[in-house]
Amino acid sequence: MLIREAVADDWPRIWPFWHRIVAAGESYTWDPDTPAEAARALWMAPGKRVYVAEDAAGTVVGSAFVTPNYGGPADRIANAGFMVDPDHAGRGIGRALAEHVLTVARADGYRGMVFNAVVETNPAVALWTSLGFTVLATVPDAYEHPRHGRVGLHIMYRAL
Numbered sequence: 673m674l675i676r677e678a679v680a681d682d683w684p685r686i687w688p689f690w691h692r693i694v695a696a697g698e699s700y701t702w703d704p705d706t707p708a709e710a711a712r713a714l715w716m717a718p719g720k721r722v723y724v725a726e727d728a729a730g731t732v733v734g735s736a737f738v739t740p741n742y743g744g745p746a747d748r749i750a751n752a753g754f755m756v757d758p759d760h761a762g763r764g765i766g767r768a769l770a771e772h773v774l775t776v777a778r779a780d781g782y783r784g785m786v787f788n789a790v791v792e793t794n795p796a797v798a799l800w801t802s803l804g805f806t807v808l809a810t811v812p813d814a815y816e817h818p819r820h821g822r823v824g825l826h827i828m829y830r831a832l
Contacts, residue, residue, distance in 0.1 A: 678723055734755060736770070754766055793817060
Protein backbone atom coordinates (compact mmCIF):
# COMPACT_ATOMS: atom_id res chain seq x y z
CA MET A 673 0.00 0.00 0.00
CA LEU A 674 1.20 3.49 -0.88
CA ILE A 675 0.30 6.51 1.27
CA ARG A 676 0.92 9.82 -0.45
CA GLU A 677 -0.23 13.42 -0.32
CA ALA A 678 -3.53 13.89 -2.08
CA VAL A 679 -3.89 16.09 -5.13
CA ALA A 680 -7.04 17.82 -6.35
CA ASP A 681 -7.67 15.05 -8.88
CA ASP A 682 -7.99 12.52 -6.04
CA TRP A 683 -11.29 13.96 -4.82
CA PRO A 684 -13.45 12.05 -7.34
CA ARG A 685 -11.85 8.85 -5.97
CA ILE A 686 -12.37 9.87 -2.33
CA TRP A 687 -15.94 11.15 -2.71
CA PRO A 688 -17.70 7.77 -3.25
CA PHE A 689 -16.55 6.32 0.08
CA TRP A 690 -16.68 9.72 1.85
CA HIS A 691 -20.32 10.01 0.84
CA ARG A 692 -21.10 6.41 1.75
CA ILE A 693 -19.54 6.75 5.22
CA VAL A 694 -21.09 10.13 6.07
CA ALA A 695 -24.50 9.15 4.65
CA ALA A 696 -24.53 6.07 6.90
CA GLY A 697 -24.60 8.45 9.87
CA GLU A 698 -22.64 6.18 12.19
CA SER A 699 -19.28 7.89 12.66
CA TYR A 700 -19.09 11.51 11.50
CA THR A 701 -20.93 14.57 12.77
CA TRP A 702 -21.30 16.01 9.27
CA ASP A 703 -24.73 16.23 7.65
CA PRO A 704 -25.47 12.90 5.90
CA ASP A 705 -26.85 14.90 2.95
CA THR A 706 -23.64 16.90 2.41
CA PRO A 707 -23.24 17.50 -1.34
CA ALA A 708 -19.98 16.65 -3.09
CA GLU A 709 -18.59 20.19 -3.37
CA ALA A 710 -19.34 21.00 0.28
CA ALA A 711 -17.76 17.69 1.27
CA ARG A 712 -14.68 18.52 -0.76
CA ALA A 713 -14.43 21.87 1.05
CA LEU A 714 -14.63 20.06 4.41
CA TRP A 715 -12.12 17.32 3.63
CA MET A 716 -9.64 19.10 1.38
CA ALA A 717 -9.77 22.64 2.82
CA PRO A 718 -6.72 24.87 2.46
CA GLY A 719 -4.40 24.39 5.41
CA LYS A 720 -5.13 20.68 5.73
CA ARG A 721 -2.53 18.14 4.74
CA VAL A 722 -4.56 15.43 3.01
CA TYR A 723 -3.32 11.93 2.22
CA VAL A 724 -4.64 8.97 0.29
CA ALA A 725 -3.88 5.28 0.63
CA GLU A 726 -3.66 3.35 -2.63
CA ASP A 727 -3.62 -0.39 -3.00
CA ALA A 728 -1.27 -2.21 -5.39
CA ALA A 729 -3.66 -1.59 -8.28
CA GLY A 730 -3.67 2.19 -7.64
CA THR A 731 -7.18 2.24 -6.20
CA VAL A 732 -7.71 4.89 -3.52
CA VAL A 733 -8.88 2.83 -0.52
CA GLY A 734 -8.66 5.46 2.22
CA SER A 735 -7.87 9.04 3.04
CA ALA A 736 -6.82 11.11 6.01
CA PHE A 737 -6.04 14.70 6.85
CA VAL A 738 -4.10 16.55 9.53
CA THR A 739 -4.67 20.20 10.44
CA PRO A 740 -4.28 22.48 13.43
CA ASN A 741 -7.16 21.93 15.85
CA TYR A 742 -6.84 25.42 17.30
CA GLY A 743 -5.30 28.69 16.17
CA GLY A 744 -2.83 31.16 17.57
CA PRO A 745 -0.79 30.06 20.58
CA ALA A 746 -2.53 26.65 20.56
CA ASP A 747 -1.83 25.83 16.93
CA ARG A 748 0.63 23.06 17.85
CA ILE A 749 -2.25 20.73 18.72
CA ALA A 750 -3.35 18.80 15.64
CA ASN A 751 -6.66 17.38 14.58
CA ALA A 752 -7.12 14.63 12.02
CA GLY A 753 -9.81 12.77 10.14
CA PHE A 754 -9.70 9.30 8.66
CA MET A 755 -11.86 7.33 6.24
CA VAL A 756 -11.37 3.88 4.80
CA ASP A 757 -13.53 2.63 1.96
CA PRO A 758 -15.89 0.15 3.65
CA ASP A 759 -15.23 -2.33 0.83
CA HIS A 760 -11.59 -2.44 1.99
CA ALA A 761 -12.10 -2.38 5.76
CA GLY A 762 -10.26 -4.81 8.04
CA ARG A 763 -7.02 -4.74 6.04
CA GLY A 764 -4.99 -2.41 8.28
CA ILE A 765 -5.54 0.65 6.09
CA GLY A 766 -6.89 2.77 8.96
CA ARG A 767 -3.94 1.88 11.19
CA ALA A 768 -1.45 2.61 8.40
CA LEU A 769 -3.06 5.99 7.71
CA ALA A 770 -3.13 6.79 11.43
CA GLU A 771 0.52 5.89 11.93
CA HIS A 772 1.44 7.95 8.88
CA VAL A 773 -0.51 11.00 10.06
CA LEU A 774 0.93 10.74 13.58
CA THR A 775 4.45 10.65 12.11
CA VAL A 776 3.75 13.62 9.84
CA ALA A 777 2.15 15.62 12.67
CA ARG A 778 5.13 15.00 14.94
CA ALA A 779 7.57 15.98 12.15
CA ASP A 780 5.53 19.15 11.52
CA GLY A 781 6.06 20.18 15.15
CA TYR A 782 2.69 19.35 16.63
CA ARG A 783 2.86 18.50 20.35
CA GLY A 784 -0.36 16.53 20.51
CA MET A 785 -3.44 15.43 18.60
CA VAL A 786 -7.05 15.74 19.65
CA PHE A 787 -10.20 14.25 18.20
CA ASN A 788 -13.16 16.46 19.10
CA ALA A 789 -16.08 14.17 18.41
CA VAL A 790 -15.51 10.40 18.21
CA VAL A 791 -18.81 8.55 18.25
CA GLU A 792 -18.45 6.22 21.23
CA THR A 793 -19.83 3.23 19.29
CA ASN A 794 -17.34 3.71 16.45
CA PRO A 795 -15.08 0.63 16.16
CA ALA A 796 -12.17 3.04 15.54
CA VAL A 797 -12.19 3.87 19.27
CA ALA A 798 -10.26 0.62 19.80
CA LEU A 799 -7.73 1.63 17.13
CA TRP A 800 -7.21 5.07 18.65
CA THR A 801 -6.80 3.57 22.11
CA SER A 802 -4.25 1.05 20.80
CA LEU A 803 -2.30 3.97 19.32
CA GLY A 804 -2.09 5.74 22.67
CA PHE A 805 -5.12 8.02 22.59
CA THR A 806 -7.12 8.43 25.79
CA VAL A 807 -10.69 9.54 26.29
CA LEU A 808 -10.53 12.90 28.05
CA ALA A 809 -14.30 13.25 28.34
CA THR A 810 -17.52 12.03 26.81
CA VAL A 811 -20.38 14.34 25.93
CA PRO A 812 -23.38 12.14 26.80
CA ASP A 813 -26.30 11.63 24.42
CA ALA A 814 -24.74 14.02 21.91
CA TYR A 815 -25.12 11.94 18.74
CA GLU A 816 -28.23 10.47 17.14
CA HIS A 817 -26.95 7.12 15.93
CA PRO A 818 -29.20 5.40 13.36
CA ARG A 819 -28.94 2.00 15.10
CA HIS A 820 -28.05 2.74 18.73
CA GLY A 821 -30.10 5.87 19.37
CA ARG A 822 -28.46 8.60 21.43
CA VAL A 823 -24.82 7.88 22.16
CA GLY A 824 -21.92 9.93 23.48
CA LEU A 825 -19.14 11.70 21.69
CA HIS A 826 -15.64 11.14 23.03
CA ILE A 827 -12.98 13.80 23.11
CA MET A 828 -9.74 11.86 22.66
CA TYR A 829 -6.12 13.01 23.00
CA ARG A 830 -2.58 11.81 22.51
CA ALA A 831 0.68 13.62 23.14
CA LEU A 832 3.18 13.49 20.28
